[in-house]
Amino acid sequence: AQTVTQSQPEMSVQEAETVTLSCTYDTSESDYYLFWYKQPPSRQMILVIRQEAYKQQNATENRFSVNFQKAAKSFSLKISDSQLGDAAMYFCASRGKDYGGSQGNLIFGKGTKLSVKP
């Protein structure tokens, strides 16, 4: 079974500063994917960044980057130069490879609510 834990229910950052959101996971899968999703007040689910577990290089997408520590089962999200539009709920998620079973579905953490102060 897979589990995803986000230990920070709420975080706050000053505009233009950097913030790191934490995520740890547990899985019995040998190959899996990790994701960060952003959910603004509209509730739309927006993919921020994706990491394939077999790749050692940390994924980056513009101002968003991850620190993937496979041995520690840690997958933190760093947001640089924070903007007011970054304020949202952020969910960490994982899923296994496809073998036609439940492991192909996303397992979500409980989320971190990020506030950005002007």
Added chain:
Amino acid sequence: NAGVTQTPKFQVLKTGQSMTLQCAQDMNHEYMSWYRQDPGMGLRLIHYSVGAGITDQGEVPNGYNVSRSTTEDFPLRLLSAAPSQTSVYFCASRGRSGNTIYFGEGSWLTVV
């Protein structure tokens, strides 16, 4: 390209009523799934399907039924609504080898 379409967007039900949340995708995706989102709980998997005619239970399946008669559609049925089913429901889909999961815009359900 419509992506994943959920209807209705908002619904109020009385306890004991039944209803169906509709989900349709136009990307020929094999995988479809339903999640519910409750405050402080993240998204939890209700049911999923890996292809037409194949469905299985997720983490919180009680009180819900699904079927997958076509690749495009994956309706979620509430058999006898209860206040505990008040939630936001998301449908999602992806291709068999795809890494990108597409979400619908969500359906807000209130059971009174």
